Ligand SMILES: Cc1cc2nc3c(=O)[nH]c(=O)nc-3n(C[C@H](O)[C@H](O)[C@H](O)COP(=O)(O)OP(=O)(O)OC[C@H]3O[C@@H](n4cnc5c(N)ncnc54)[C@H](O)[C@@H]3O)c2cc1C
Protein backbone atom coordinates (compact mmCIF):
# COMPACT_ATOMS: atom_id res chain seq x y z
CA UNK A 445 0.00 0.00 0.00
CA UNK A 446 1.32 3.44 -0.92
CA UNK A 447 1.07 5.73 2.04
CA UNK A 448 -0.97 8.92 1.91
CA UNK A 449 1.05 12.02 2.78
CA UNK A 450 1.54 15.66 1.85
CA UNK A 451 4.38 14.48 -0.38
CA UNK A 452 2.08 12.00 -2.14
CA UNK A 453 -0.42 14.78 -2.87
CA UNK A 454 2.31 16.96 -4.35
CA UNK A 455 3.65 14.05 -6.42
CA UNK A 456 0.20 13.18 -7.76
CA UNK A 457 -0.65 16.82 -8.44
CA UNK A 458 2.43 16.98 -10.62
CA UNK A 459 1.31 13.97 -12.67
CA UNK A 460 -2.42 14.63 -13.03
CA UNK A 461 -3.41 12.24 -10.25
CA UNK A 462 -2.71 9.19 -12.40
CA UNK A 463 -0.78 7.33 -9.74
CA UNK A 464 -3.34 6.79 -6.96
CA UNK A 465 -3.96 3.13 -6.37
CA UNK A 466 -7.29 1.56 -5.35
CA UNK A 467 -7.84 1.82 -1.62
CA UNK A 468 -8.67 -1.88 -1.30
CA UNK A 469 -8.65 -5.03 -3.39
CA UNK A 470 -11.91 -6.73 -4.43
CA UNK A 471 -10.94 -10.40 -4.53
CA UNK A 472 -13.09 -13.44 -5.25
CA UNK A 473 -13.71 -15.52 -2.12
CA UNK A 474 -11.32 -18.38 -1.34
CA UNK A 475 -12.66 -21.81 -0.34
CA UNK A 476 -11.80 -21.37 3.30
CA UNK A 477 -10.62 -18.80 5.82
CA UNK A 478 -9.42 -19.09 9.41
CA UNK A 479 -11.85 -16.34 10.36
CA UNK A 480 -14.90 -14.96 8.56
CA UNK A 481 -16.44 -11.71 9.71
CA UNK A 482 -20.00 -11.14 8.44
CA UNK A 483 -20.78 -7.45 7.93
CA UNK A 484 -18.43 -4.77 6.60
CA UNK A 485 -19.75 -1.99 8.78
CA UNK A 486 -17.39 -0.16 11.11
CA UNK A 487 -17.59 -2.84 13.79
CA UNK A 488 -16.93 -5.74 11.40
CA UNK A 489 -14.02 -3.97 9.72
CA UNK A 490 -12.51 -2.85 13.02
CA UNK A 491 -12.81 -6.43 14.31
CA UNK A 492 -10.93 -7.66 11.23
CA UNK A 493 -8.31 -4.94 11.56
CA UNK A 494 -7.48 -5.64 15.21
CA UNK A 495 -7.56 -9.42 14.59
CA UNK A 496 -4.72 -8.76 12.17
CA UNK A 497 -2.93 -6.04 14.06
CA UNK A 498 -3.21 -7.28 17.65
CA UNK A 499 -3.48 -11.05 17.11
CA UNK A 500 -1.57 -11.70 13.90
CA UNK A 501 -4.48 -13.32 12.06
CA UNK A 502 -3.90 -13.19 8.32
CA UNK A 503 -6.28 -15.61 6.62
CA UNK A 504 -9.48 -13.63 7.08
CA UNK A 505 -12.46 -12.47 5.01
CA UNK A 506 -15.07 -9.81 5.69
CA UNK A 507 -18.28 -10.62 3.85
CA UNK A 508 -20.74 -7.85 3.06
CA UNK A 509 -24.11 -8.15 1.34
CA UNK A 510 -24.13 -4.56 0.05
CA UNK A 511 -21.23 -2.16 -0.09
CA UNK A 512 -18.84 -1.61 2.81
CA UNK A 513 -19.99 1.10 5.21
CA UNK A 514 -23.46 1.16 3.60
CA UNK A 515 -25.31 0.12 6.77
CA UNK A 516 -25.65 2.18 9.92
CA UNK A 517 -21.98 3.11 9.77
CA UNK A 518 -22.66 5.30 6.74
CA UNK A 519 -26.01 6.54 8.03
CA UNK A 520 -25.33 7.89 11.48
CA UNK A 521 -24.87 11.39 12.85
CA UNK A 522 -21.29 10.61 13.94
CA UNK A 523 -21.43 11.72 17.55
CA UNK A 524 -18.51 10.45 19.63
CA UNK A 525 -18.61 10.63 23.42
CA UNK A 526 -17.93 8.39 26.39
CA UNK A 527 -20.05 9.92 29.17
CA UNK A 528 -22.05 6.80 29.99
CA UNK A 529 -23.21 5.85 33.47
CA UNK A 530 -22.13 2.28 34.17
CA UNK A 531 -18.48 1.26 34.59
CA UNK A 532 -18.34 -1.40 31.85
CA UNK A 533 -19.78 1.11 29.36
CA UNK A 534 -17.41 3.87 30.41
CA UNK A 535 -14.49 1.47 29.96
CA UNK A 536 -15.28 0.42 26.40
CA UNK A 537 -16.57 3.79 25.18
CA UNK A 538 -13.59 5.63 26.65
CA UNK A 539 -11.19 3.11 25.11
CA UNK A 540 -12.94 3.77 21.84
CA UNK A 541 -12.85 7.53 22.15
CA UNK A 542 -9.17 7.48 22.95
CA UNK A 543 -8.44 5.19 19.96
CA UNK A 544 -10.31 7.69 17.78
CA UNK A 545 -7.84 10.40 18.81
CA UNK A 546 -4.99 8.70 16.95
CA UNK A 547 -6.95 6.64 14.43
CA UNK A 548 -6.04 8.82 11.44
CA UNK A 549 -2.33 8.26 12.12
CA UNK A 550 -2.82 4.58 12.92
CA UNK A 551 -4.72 3.89 9.68
CA UNK A 552 -2.86 6.48 7.59
CA UNK A 553 -6.33 7.70 6.59
CA UNK A 554 -7.86 11.00 7.55
CA UNK A 555 -11.02 10.11 9.47
CA UNK A 556 -11.53 13.80 10.29
CA UNK A 557 -11.88 13.26 14.02
CA UNK A 558 -13.05 16.57 15.41
CA UNK A 559 -13.09 16.71 19.21
CA UNK A 560 -15.26 19.81 19.24
CA UNK A 561 -17.09 18.95 22.45
CA UNK A 562 -20.49 17.40 23.14
CA UNK A 563 -23.27 18.97 25.20
CA UNK A 564 -26.16 16.93 26.53
CA UNK A 565 -28.84 19.37 27.55
CA UNK A 566 -30.79 19.06 30.77
CA UNK A 567 -34.31 20.31 30.01
CA UNK A 568 -36.18 18.89 32.99
CA UNK A 569 -35.34 18.73 36.70
CA UNK A 570 -35.09 15.00 36.29
CA UNK A 571 -32.43 15.38 33.65
CA UNK A 572 -30.50 17.86 35.79
CA UNK A 573 -30.25 15.24 38.52
CA UNK A 574 -29.49 12.52 35.99
CA UNK A 575 -26.60 14.39 34.37
CA UNK A 576 -25.18 15.46 37.71
CA UNK A 577 -25.13 11.82 38.69
CA UNK A 578 -23.44 10.89 35.42
CA UNK A 579 -20.83 13.61 35.91
CA UNK A 580 -20.00 12.13 39.34
CA UNK A 581 -19.88 8.60 37.93
CA UNK A 582 -17.61 9.77 35.12
CA UNK A 583 -15.27 11.37 37.63
CA UNK A 584 -14.88 8.02 39.38
CA UNK A 585 -14.34 6.29 36.04
CA UNK A 586 -11.66 8.76 34.99
CA UNK A 587 -13.78 10.13 32.14
CA UNK A 588 -13.54 13.89 31.97
CA UNK A 589 -17.01 15.48 32.00
CA UNK A 590 -18.62 18.39 33.77
CA UNK A 591 -22.12 19.57 34.64
CA UNK A 592 -22.44 23.19 33.53
CA UNK A 593 -25.11 25.84 34.06
CA UNK A 594 -27.24 27.62 31.44
CA UNK A 595 -24.91 30.64 31.12
CA UNK A 596 -22.02 28.42 30.11
CA UNK A 597 -24.31 26.62 27.67
CA UNK A 598 -25.21 29.94 26.05
CA UNK A 599 -21.53 30.85 25.82
CA UNK A 600 -20.76 27.58 24.01
CA UNK A 601 -23.86 27.73 21.79
CA UNK A 602 -24.83 31.33 21.05
CA UNK A 603 -27.78 30.27 18.82
CA UNK A 604 -29.53 28.42 21.65
CA UNK A 605 -32.68 29.77 23.29
CA UNK A 606 -32.53 28.99 26.99
CA UNK A 607 -36.05 30.02 27.94
CA UNK A 608 -38.05 27.24 26.41
CA UNK A 609 -41.06 27.78 26.69
CA UNK A 610 -41.85 24.07 26.96
CA UNK A 611 -38.38 22.84 27.82
CA UNK A 612 -36.07 25.54 29.19
CA UNK A 613 -32.36 24.71 29.23
CA UNK A 614 -31.45 24.14 32.88
CA UNK A 615 -27.85 23.07 32.33
CA UNK A 616 -25.90 20.43 30.45
CA UNK A 617 -23.41 17.60 30.70
CA UNK A 618 -20.31 18.78 28.84
CA UNK A 619 -17.64 16.47 27.47
CA UNK A 620 -15.00 18.66 25.88
CA UNK A 621 -13.15 15.69 24.37
CA UNK A 622 -16.22 14.32 22.58
CA UNK A 623 -17.00 15.30 19.02
CA UNK A 624 -17.51 13.87 15.56
CA UNK A 625 -15.62 12.06 12.80
CA UNK A 626 -16.32 11.35 9.16
CA UNK A 627 -18.29 8.10 9.20
CA UNK A 628 -17.47 6.90 5.66
CA UNK A 629 -13.80 7.58 6.27
CA UNK A 630 -13.83 5.36 9.35
CA UNK A 631 -15.16 2.44 7.27
CA UNK A 632 -12.89 3.23 4.31
CA UNK A 633 -9.80 3.70 6.48
CA UNK A 634 -10.27 0.36 8.24
CA UNK A 635 -11.08 -1.34 4.92
CA UNK A 636 -7.91 -0.03 3.31
CA UNK A 637 -5.78 -1.10 6.26
CA UNK A 638 -7.45 -4.54 6.33
CA UNK A 639 -6.90 -5.06 2.63
CA UNK A 640 -3.28 -4.03 3.03
CA UNK A 641 -2.81 -6.71 5.71
CA UNK A 642 -4.10 -9.31 3.27
CA UNK A 643 -7.66 -9.60 4.54
CA UNK A 644 -10.21 -10.18 1.76
CA UNK A 645 -13.18 -7.83 1.76
CA UNK A 646 -15.92 -9.42 -0.30
CA UNK A 647 -18.73 -7.05 -1.14
CA UNK A 648 -22.06 -7.76 -2.86
CA UNK A 649 -22.06 -11.16 -1.20
CA UNK A 650 -24.93 -12.02 1.12
CA UNK A 651 -24.63 -14.72 3.74
CA UNK A 652 -27.71 -16.92 3.36
CA UNK A 653 -26.89 -19.80 5.69
CA UNK A 654 -24.50 -20.92 8.41
CA UNK A 655 -23.05 -24.44 8.36
CA UNK A 656 -22.09 -26.37 11.45
CA UNK A 657 -21.02 -29.85 12.54
CA UNK A 658 -21.25 -31.24 16.08
CA UNK A 659 -22.15 -27.86 17.50
CA UNK A 660 -19.15 -26.12 15.85
CA UNK A 661 -19.40 -23.65 13.01
CA UNK A 662 -17.78 -24.85 9.79
CA UNK A 663 -18.68 -22.24 7.21
CA UNK A 664 -21.23 -20.04 5.53
CA UNK A 665 -23.45 -20.24 2.47
CA UNK A 666 -23.39 -17.09 0.41
CA UNK A 667 -24.67 -15.72 -2.87
CA UNK A 668 -21.11 -16.35 -4.15
CA UNK A 669 -21.04 -19.98 -3.03
CA UNK A 670 -20.14 -21.73 0.19
CA UNK A 671 -17.04 -20.70 2.12
CA UNK A 672 -15.48 -22.64 4.98
CA UNK A 673 -14.20 -21.08 8.17
CA UNK A 674 -12.59 -21.95 11.48
CA UNK A 675 -14.24 -19.10 13.38
CA UNK A 676 -17.17 -16.88 12.58
CA UNK A 677 -17.92 -13.35 13.80
CA UNK A 678 -21.45 -12.05 13.18
CA UNK A 679 -21.34 -8.25 13.16
CA UNK A 680 -24.46 -7.15 11.30
CA UNK A 681 -26.27 -4.66 13.59
CA UNK A 682 -29.96 -4.55 12.58
CA UNK A 683 -29.77 -7.93 10.85
CA UNK A 684 -28.38 -9.80 13.87
CA UNK A 685 -31.68 -11.58 14.47
CA UNK A 686 -31.71 -12.87 10.90
CA UNK A 687 -28.16 -14.25 11.14
CA UNK A 688 -28.79 -15.71 14.61
CA UNK A 689 -31.77 -17.58 13.17
CA UNK A 690 -29.42 -19.08 10.54
CA UNK A 691 -27.00 -20.10 13.29
CA UNK A 692 -29.81 -21.68 15.28
CA UNK A 693 -30.24 -19.35 18.23
CA UNK A 694 -32.22 -16.25 19.15
CA UNK A 695 -31.11 -12.90 20.51
CA UNK A 696 -32.58 -10.39 22.94
CA UNK A 697 -32.66 -7.87 20.10
CA UNK A 698 -35.34 -5.97 18.23
CA UNK A 699 -34.70 -4.02 15.04
CA UNK A 700 -36.26 -0.68 14.18
CA UNK A 701 -35.48 2.26 11.91
CA UNK A 702 -33.75 5.33 13.34
CA UNK A 703 -33.74 8.49 11.23
CA UNK A 704 -31.52 11.44 10.50
CA UNK A 705 -31.74 14.43 8.20
CA UNK A 706 -29.56 17.27 6.97
CA UNK A 707 -30.39 20.86 6.09
CA UNK A 708 -29.15 22.94 3.21
CA UNK A 709 -25.63 24.25 3.91
CA UNK A 710 -25.27 27.53 5.78
CA UNK A 711 -22.38 29.51 7.25
CA UNK A 712 -20.92 28.20 10.51
CA UNK A 713 -23.42 28.70 13.35
CA UNK A 714 -22.56 25.99 15.83
CA UNK A 715 -19.14 24.47 16.60
CA UNK A 716 -20.10 21.87 19.21
CA UNK A 717 -22.51 18.92 19.19
CA UNK A 718 -25.78 19.47 21.07
CA UNK A 719 -27.99 16.60 22.18
CA UNK A 720 -31.46 17.24 23.56
CA UNK A 721 -32.62 13.88 24.82
CA UNK A 722 -35.92 14.96 26.36
CA UNK A 723 -37.20 16.12 22.99
CA UNK A 724 -35.37 13.47 20.91
CA UNK A 725 -33.27 15.79 18.82
CA UNK A 726 -29.60 16.42 18.30
CA UNK A 727 -27.67 18.78 16.13
CA UNK A 728 -24.21 19.49 14.80
CA UNK A 729 -22.85 21.26 11.73
CA UNK A 730 -20.84 19.44 9.11
CA UNK A 731 -17.76 20.87 7.42
CA UNK A 732 -19.92 21.45 4.35
CA UNK A 733 -22.21 23.65 6.46
CA UNK A 734 -25.22 21.34 6.61
CA UNK A 735 -26.93 20.97 9.95
CA UNK A 736 -26.89 17.28 10.77
CA UNK A 737 -30.00 16.36 12.74
CA UNK A 738 -30.78 13.07 14.41
CA UNK A 739 -34.25 12.00 15.36
CA UNK A 740 -36.16 9.24 17.10
CA UNK A 741 -36.52 5.50 16.63
CA UNK A 742 -39.78 3.93 15.47
CA UNK A 743 -41.59 2.28 18.35
CA UNK A 744 -42.21 -0.95 16.43
CA UNK A 745 -40.04 -3.47 14.59
CA UNK A 746 -39.02 -2.61 11.07
CA UNK A 747 -36.41 -3.33 8.42
CA UNK A 748 -37.06 -0.37 6.11
CA UNK A 749 -34.28 2.18 6.00
CA UNK A 750 -36.84 5.00 6.15
CA UNK A 751 -38.71 5.41 9.42
CA UNK A 752 -42.02 7.08 10.22
CA UNK A 753 -42.70 10.62 9.15
CA UNK A 754 -44.02 11.85 12.47
CA UNK A 755 -40.59 11.35 14.07
CA UNK A 756 -39.05 13.88 11.71
CA UNK A 757 -41.83 16.28 12.55
CA UNK A 758 -41.41 15.79 16.31
CA UNK A 759 -37.64 16.27 16.13
CA UNK A 760 -37.76 19.36 13.99
CA UNK A 761 -40.55 20.90 16.06
CA UNK A 762 -38.55 20.43 19.24
CA UNK A 763 -35.30 21.72 17.74
CA UNK A 764 -36.97 24.86 16.42
CA UNK A 765 -38.04 25.67 19.95
CA UNK A 766 -34.45 25.37 21.19
CA UNK A 767 -32.77 26.83 18.07
CA UNK A 768 -35.26 29.36 16.62
CA UNK A 769 -32.85 30.46 13.88
CA UNK A 770 -33.18 27.15 12.07
CA UNK A 771 -36.91 27.55 11.55
CA UNK A 772 -36.67 28.68 7.94
CA UNK A 773 -34.00 26.23 6.82
CA UNK A 774 -34.92 23.75 4.12
CA UNK A 775 -34.07 20.13 4.69
CA UNK A 776 -32.07 18.41 1.95
CA UNK A 777 -32.18 14.72 2.72
CA UNK A 778 -33.69 12.27 5.18
CA UNK A 779 -32.79 8.60 5.65
CA UNK A 780 -32.94 5.77 8.16
CA UNK A 781 -30.79 2.93 9.42
CA UNK A 782 -31.92 -0.26 11.13
CA UNK A 783 -30.78 -0.19 14.72
CA UNK A 784 -30.45 -3.25 16.93
CA UNK A 785 -31.96 -2.55 20.35
CA UNK A 786 -31.36 -4.61 23.50
CA UNK A 787 -33.45 -4.49 26.66
CA UNK A 788 -30.80 -2.67 28.71
CA UNK A 789 -29.62 -0.50 25.78
CA UNK A 790 -26.12 -1.98 26.07
CA UNK A 791 -24.30 -3.97 23.39
CA UNK A 792 -23.59 -7.69 23.16
CA UNK A 793 -20.03 -8.92 22.55
CA UNK A 794 -20.30 -12.60 23.20
CA UNK A 795 -19.75 -16.25 22.57
CA UNK A 796 -22.92 -17.97 21.33
CA UNK A 797 -24.58 -21.39 21.71
CA UNK A 798 -22.79 -22.38 18.47
CA UNK A 799 -19.10 -23.25 18.97
CA UNK A 800 -16.51 -20.84 17.47
CA UNK A 801 -19.30 -18.48 16.47
CA UNK A 802 -19.23 -15.04 18.09
CA UNK A 803 -21.61 -12.13 17.96
CA UNK A 804 -21.15 -8.38 18.26
CA UNK A 805 -24.40 -6.41 18.12
CA UNK A 806 -26.89 -4.40 20.12
CA UNK A 807 -25.10 -1.08 19.64
CA UNK A 808 -28.48 0.28 18.71
CA UNK A 809 -28.61 4.01 18.28
CA UNK A 810 -25.11 4.70 19.57
CA UNK A 811 -22.41 2.46 18.15
CA UNK A 812 -20.50 4.73 15.80
CA UNK A 813 -18.54 6.14 18.72
CA UNK A 814 -17.74 2.58 19.77
CA UNK A 815 -16.27 1.27 16.52
CA UNK A 816 -12.55 1.18 17.47
CA UNK A 817 -13.14 -0.04 21.04
CA UNK A 818 -15.69 -2.62 19.99
CA UNK A 819 -13.44 -3.95 17.23
CA UNK A 820 -10.59 -4.16 19.73
CA UNK A 821 -12.67 -6.10 22.27
CA UNK A 822 -14.29 -8.34 19.64
CA UNK A 823 -10.92 -9.22 18.08
CA UNK A 824 -9.71 -10.25 21.52
CA UNK A 825 -12.78 -12.46 21.99
CA UNK A 826 -12.55 -14.09 18.56
CA UNK A 827 -8.81 -14.69 18.82
CA UNK A 828 -8.85 -16.18 22.32
CA UNK A 829 -12.33 -17.68 22.46
CA UNK A 830 -13.04 -16.02 25.80
CA UNK A 831 -13.79 -12.35 26.41
CA UNK A 832 -11.13 -9.99 27.70
CA UNK A 833 -11.79 -7.31 30.32
CA UNK A 834 -13.50 -4.87 27.94
CA UNK A 835 -16.06 -7.41 26.71
CA UNK A 836 -16.50 -9.56 29.81
CA UNK A 837 -19.62 -7.81 31.10
CA UNK A 838 -21.30 -7.66 27.68
CA UNK A 839 -22.01 -11.39 27.32
CA UNK A 840 -25.35 -12.80 26.23
CA UNK A 841 -25.73 -14.57 29.57
CA UNK A 842 -26.31 -11.28 31.37
CA UNK A 843 -29.96 -11.35 30.36
CA UNK A 844 -30.46 -14.76 31.91
CA UNK A 845 -28.51 -13.85 35.03
CA UNK A 846 -30.07 -10.44 35.52
CA UNK A 847 -26.73 -8.57 35.29
CA UNK A 848 -27.99 -5.75 33.12
CA UNK A 849 -25.84 -2.81 32.16
CA UNK A 850 -28.62 -0.30 32.28
CA UNK A 851 -27.88 2.59 29.96
CA UNK A 852 -31.46 3.49 29.18
CA UNK A 853 -30.78 7.00 30.44
CA UNK A 854 -27.48 7.50 28.61
CA UNK A 855 -28.45 5.58 25.49
CA UNK A 856 -32.23 5.20 25.45
CA UNK A 857 -32.44 8.18 23.21
CA UNK A 858 -30.73 8.13 19.86
CA UNK A 859 -27.23 9.49 19.45
CA UNK B 860 -47.75 6.45 8.34
CA UNK B 861 -49.20 3.04 9.21
CA UNK B 862 -52.97 2.61 9.17
CA UNK B 863 -54.38 -0.16 11.37
CA UNK B 864 -58.06 -1.01 11.74
CA UNK B 865 -58.88 -1.33 15.42
CA UNK B 866 -61.02 -4.47 15.71
CA UNK B 867 -62.56 -3.16 18.93
CA UNK B 868 -64.11 0.05 17.68
CA UNK B 869 -63.77 -0.49 13.92
CA UNK B 870 -61.83 2.71 13.31
CA UNK B 871 -59.06 2.91 10.71
CA UNK B 872 -56.49 4.41 13.08
CA UNK B 873 -53.34 6.28 12.12
CA UNK B 874 -50.06 5.25 13.69
CA UNK B 875 -49.97 8.37 15.87
CA UNK B 876 -53.25 7.29 17.47
CA UNK B 877 -51.76 3.97 18.49
CA UNK B 878 -49.12 2.72 20.90
CA UNK B 879 -47.03 -0.27 19.79
CA UNK B 880 -46.83 -3.12 22.31
CA UNK B 881 -44.19 -5.45 20.85
CA UNK B 882 -44.19 -9.12 19.87
CA UNK B 883 -47.50 -10.93 20.34
CA UNK B 884 -48.35 -14.37 21.70
CA UNK B 885 -45.46 -14.61 24.13
CA UNK B 886 -45.91 -17.38 26.62
CA UNK B 887 -46.13 -15.80 30.02
CA UNK B 888 -43.75 -17.23 32.61
CA UNK B 889 -44.18 -16.82 36.33
CA UNK B 890 -42.68 -18.01 39.61
CA UNK B 891 -41.37 -21.55 39.35
CA UNK B 892 -40.39 -21.32 35.70
CA UNK B 893 -36.75 -21.99 34.87
CA UNK B 894 -34.31 -19.23 34.00
CA UNK B 895 -34.18 -20.03 30.31
CA UNK B 896 -37.93 -19.73 29.81
CA UNK B 897 -38.07 -16.61 31.94
CA UNK B 898 -35.27 -15.05 29.92
CA UNK B 899 -36.98 -15.86 26.66
CA UNK B 900 -40.30 -14.50 27.90
CA UNK B 901 -38.70 -11.23 28.98
CA UNK B 902 -36.01 -10.61 26.37
CA UNK B 903 -35.58 -13.08 23.52
CA UNK B 904 -37.53 -12.01 20.45
CA UNK B 905 -38.21 -13.41 16.99
CA UNK B 906 -37.51 -10.04 15.39
CA UNK B 907 -38.35 -11.44 11.94
CA UNK B 908 -37.54 -9.89 8.62
CA UNK B 909 -41.04 -10.50 7.30
CA UNK B 910 -44.37 -11.22 8.98
CA UNK B 911 -44.50 -10.05 12.59
CA UNK B 912 -47.40 -10.72 14.94
CA UNK B 913 -47.59 -7.84 17.35
CA UNK B 914 -49.66 -6.05 19.95
CA UNK B 915 -51.03 -2.56 19.61
CA UNK B 916 -53.14 -0.34 21.83
CA UNK B 917 -55.64 2.13 20.45
CA UNK B 918 -54.32 4.61 23.01
CA UNK B 919 -55.80 7.83 21.62
CA UNK B 920 -59.07 6.12 20.68
CA UNK B 921 -61.06 3.45 22.46
CA UNK B 922 -58.04 2.61 24.64
CA UNK B 923 -58.21 -1.12 23.98
CA UNK B 924 -55.52 -3.60 22.97
CA UNK B 925 -55.58 -5.64 19.78
CA UNK B 926 -53.27 -7.74 17.60
CA UNK B 927 -51.87 -7.08 14.15
CA UNK B 928 -49.96 -9.04 11.53
CA UNK B 929 -47.55 -6.79 9.66
CA UNK B 930 -44.64 -7.27 7.30
CA UNK B 931 -41.55 -5.57 8.75
CA UNK B 932 -39.92 -5.21 5.32
CA UNK B 933 -42.78 -4.00 3.13
CA UNK B 934 -44.76 -2.42 6.02
CA UNK B 935 -47.91 -4.12 4.66
CA UNK B 936 -50.55 -4.64 7.30
CA UNK B 937 -51.79 -8.18 6.77
CA UNK B 938 -54.72 -7.92 9.16
CA UNK B 939 -55.72 -7.02 12.71
CA UNK B 940 -57.50 -9.26 15.18
CA UNK B 941 -58.76 -9.57 18.73
CA UNK B 942 -56.44 -9.33 21.73
CA UNK B 943 -58.29 -12.27 23.31
CA UNK B 944 -56.48 -15.02 21.38
CA UNK B 945 -53.19 -16.81 22.00
CA UNK B 946 -52.29 -17.38 18.37
CA UNK B 947 -53.08 -15.81 14.99
CA UNK B 948 -56.56 -16.91 13.84
CA UNK B 949 -57.04 -19.05 10.73
CA UNK B 950 -58.36 -16.21 8.57
CA UNK B 951 -55.24 -14.11 9.25
CA UNK B 952 -53.01 -17.03 8.36
CA UNK B 953 -55.02 -17.60 5.20
CA UNK B 954 -54.69 -13.92 4.27
CA UNK B 955 -50.92 -14.11 4.74
CA UNK B 956 -50.77 -17.23 2.56
CA UNK B 957 -52.90 -15.58 -0.11
CA UNK B 958 -50.77 -12.44 -0.26
CA UNK B 959 -47.51 -14.37 -0.30
CA UNK B 960 -48.90 -16.33 -3.25
C1 LIG C 1 -29.76 7.65 11.92
C2 LIG C 1 -28.73 7.09 12.84
C3 LIG C 1 -27.99 7.95 13.65
C4 LIG C 1 -27.01 7.44 14.50
N1 LIG C 1 -26.25 8.33 15.20
C5 LIG C 1 -25.21 7.87 15.93
C6 LIG C 1 -24.34 8.80 16.56
O1 LIG C 1 -24.49 10.02 16.44
N2 LIG C 1 -23.31 8.31 17.32
C7 LIG C 1 -23.12 6.97 17.46
O2 LIG C 1 -22.20 6.60 18.18
N3 LIG C 1 -23.91 6.07 16.85
C8 LIG C 1 -24.96 6.49 16.08
N4 LIG C 1 -25.76 5.58 15.43
C9 LIG C 1 -25.54 4.14 15.63
C10 LIG C 1 -24.43 3.62 14.74
O3 LIG C 1 -24.63 4.04 13.41
C11 LIG C 1 -24.38 2.09 14.78
O4 LIG C 1 -24.41 1.61 16.10
C12 LIG C 1 -23.11 1.56 14.12
O5 LIG C 1 -22.84 2.21 12.91
C13 LIG C 1 -23.24 0.07 13.89
O6 LIG C 1 -22.16 -0.37 13.11
P1 LIG C 1 -22.10 -1.85 12.63
O7 LIG C 1 -20.83 -2.02 11.93
O8 LIG C 1 -22.41 -2.74 13.77
O9 LIG C 1 -23.37 -1.98 11.66
P2 LIG C 1 -23.58 -1.57 10.14
O10 LIG C 1 -22.78 -0.41 9.75
O11 LIG C 1 -25.05 -1.53 9.92
O12 LIG C 1 -22.95 -2.81 9.37
C14 LIG C 1 -23.56 -4.09 9.33
C15 LIG C 1 -23.33 -4.62 7.94
O13 LIG C 1 -23.77 -5.97 7.88
C16 LIG C 1 -24.26 -6.20 6.58
N5 LIG C 1 -25.11 -7.40 6.55
C17 LIG C 1 -26.34 -7.56 7.09
N6 LIG C 1 -26.81 -8.79 6.81
C18 LIG C 1 -25.85 -9.42 6.08
C19 LIG C 1 -25.75 -10.71 5.48
N7 LIG C 1 -26.74 -11.60 5.56
N8 LIG C 1 -24.61 -11.03 4.79
C20 LIG C 1 -23.61 -10.13 4.67
N9 LIG C 1 -23.65 -8.89 5.22
C21 LIG C 1 -24.76 -8.54 5.91
C22 LIG C 1 -25.02 -4.92 6.26
O14 LIG C 1 -25.19 -4.76 4.87
C23 LIG C 1 -24.13 -3.86 6.88
O15 LIG C 1 -23.24 -3.25 5.97
C24 LIG C 1 -26.78 6.04 14.59
C25 LIG C 1 -27.53 5.18 13.78
C26 LIG C 1 -28.48 5.68 12.91
C27 LIG C 1 -29.25 4.73 12.05
Ligand SMILES: [Zn+2]
Nearest residue numbers: 865868917921
Ligand atom coordinates in the same frame (compact mmCIF):
# COMPACT_ATOMS: atom_id res chain seq x y z
ZN1 LIG D 1 -60.31 1.25 18.98
